[in-house]
Amino acid sequence: MSKVISIFIFILFVFILSSCQQSDVNPFELDIDFYTQEKTLINMTDNQKRALYQEMVFYESAIKYESQYIHIQSQETLSDPLDLVFNQTITTNYKDTFDFRTFEALDLNAIGYEQLIDTGGLSGRLRLFLQLLDDFTDTYFTSEISLSNPPFRITAEENQVMATNEAAFELPVLLDFSIDITPETLINFIDPQITLLDVYEMMYGHMLSVPIIIDNVIQGVNIEATIEVVIVDGYVVYATIQSDIDTLTIPVGGLIDNTETLDVSLEIMILLDFLYERDAVLLPSANELNTFERVDAFTLPDVTSIFGN
Numbered sequence: 001m002s003k004v005i006s007i008f009i010f011i012l013f014v015f016i017l018s019s020c021q022q023s024d025v026n027p028f029e030l031d032i033d034f035y036t037q038e039k040t041l042i043n044m045t046d047n048q049k050r051a052l053y054q055e056m057v058f059y060e061s062a063i064k065y066e067s068q069y070i071h072i073q074s075q076e077t078l079s080d081p082l083d084l085v086f087n088q089t090i091t092t093n094y095k096d097t098f099d100f101r102t103f104e105a106l107d108l109n110a111i112g113y114e115q116l117i118d119t120g121g122l123s124g125r126l127r128l129f130l131q132l133l134d135d136f137t138d139t140y141f142t143s144e145i146s147l148s149n150p151p152f153r154i155t156a157e158e159n160q161v162m163a164t165n166e167a168a169f170e171l172p173v174l175l176d177f178s179i180d181i182t183p184e185t186l187i188n189f190i191d192p193q194i195t196l197l198d199v200y201e202m203m204y205g206h207m208l209s210v211p212i213i214i215d216n217v218i219q220g221v222n223i224e225a226t227i228e229v230v231i232v233d234g235y236v237v238y239a240t241i242q243s244d245i246d247t248l249t250i251p252v253g254g255l256i257d258n259t260e261t262l263d264v265s266l267e268i269m270i271l272l273d274f275l276y277e278r279d280a281v282l283l284p285s286a287n288e289l290n291t292f293e294r295v296d297a298f299t300l301p302d303v304t305s306i307f308g309n
Contacts, residue, residue: 027232027275028062032204034230034275035238039200039207049197053190053208055234058274064092065276066182070217071267072255074112082112082262084255091278096136101164103282104132116256124149132171133284139167140289141174141298156301161292170298183239183272186212186227205232214243214268219254225268241270 027034044052067089074082091103108128113119124147131142138161146155162170189212190197200207207230214223225243229236243266250262 027204027235027237030204034202034204034232035240037202037204037207039202042199042201044199046194049199050191050194052199052206052231053194053197056187056229056231056236057234058184058236060094062094062274063098063276063278064094065271065273066090066092067269067271067273068182069267069269072250072264074262074264080112080115080262082115082264083110084113085109091276091282093278098278100133100135100278100283102132102134104130105282106130115260115262116258122147122149130174133289134164134167137164138162139164139171140284140292141167141171142284143174143300145301158299158301159292160295160298161289162295162298166296167298174298174300182270183227183229183241186214186241187229187239189213190227190229202230205230205237207231212241214241217268218248218250220251221248221254223248223266223268235274236272237274239272241268243268 068086070084070086072082072084074080085108087107087109089105091100093101106129110116110126111124113126114121114123127144127146127148129142129144131140133140141160141162142158144155144157146153148154190208190210193210193212197208197210200209207228209226209228212225212227214225215221217223223243223245225241228238228240228242230238245266248264248266250258250264252259252261255262
């Protein structure tokens with residue numbers, strides 16, 4: 001009897017030991033680039049694809065980095081030199097172990113913007129730059145608007161700070177330049193396109209790739225794009241949205257208030273990265289933050305004189 005018990009205890013010990021060794025993959029502890037792994041297309045039924053897609057979850061325990069890059073450029077003619085570049089990065093910290101909660105930068109550069117807004121005859125390069133830093137207690141807001149057309153350059157800047165709980169009501173109005181086509185908002189477009197979804201097996205995790213249509217960037221225009229999602233143990237660690245179109249016609253009123261149709265090329269690249277490590281060079285120093293003016297409400301620089309208003 002004791003021999004049987006000894007064998008049972010030994011088997012139980014081996015089982016416990018093997019169970020402890022079979023731990024889930026933690027992508028934060030692996031020094032690999034999940035997105036560039038070798039991929040093998042696998043055959044799955046629509047129901048299997050849907051099950052894999054519906055089991056996806058997003059991390060909320062680390063830093064999330066989100067980058068949007070949109071470039072609209074007219075054909076290379078002297079008559080319509082539109083060159084519009086929208087670049088936005090948002091870093092969100094889900095841990096309390098760092099000295100910031102969110103860090104956001106928005107950079108909007110344009111040439112030929114007189115086709116979109118009334119500039120009173122002025123032309124050149126117009127730039128709007130916004131930077132936002134939330135350190136849990138205070139929110140710092142940097143804004144710069146500049147107009148350059150050699151030999152002149154006009155610039156207006158503001159550096160402001162206010163309590164974070166008060167800033168929450170101010171910023172949605174000032175930061176309403178973003179285009180809401182992030183991977184998280186478009187992830188729901190996968191389900192209706194489930195028959196077109198390709199699933200790739202990798203050494204660590206799976207990649208899902210599916211064509212989608214974006215219809216909220218240019219009014220009246222459907223933009224073909226591709227969304228790719230990397231999943232490790234059910235968790236989304238990367239997601240991208242890409243579109244590269246050589247010839248696209250923007251109808252009247254399709255982009256801000258253009259009064260004529262515009263023949264352009266379009267490039268969209270959006271990245272969502274949960275494995276991002278904070279780059280300290282992005283953050284302003286404490287000495288720089290001390291120079292910010294404490295205000296009751298954030299405002300953009302006064303550049304009404306640029307357009308004669």
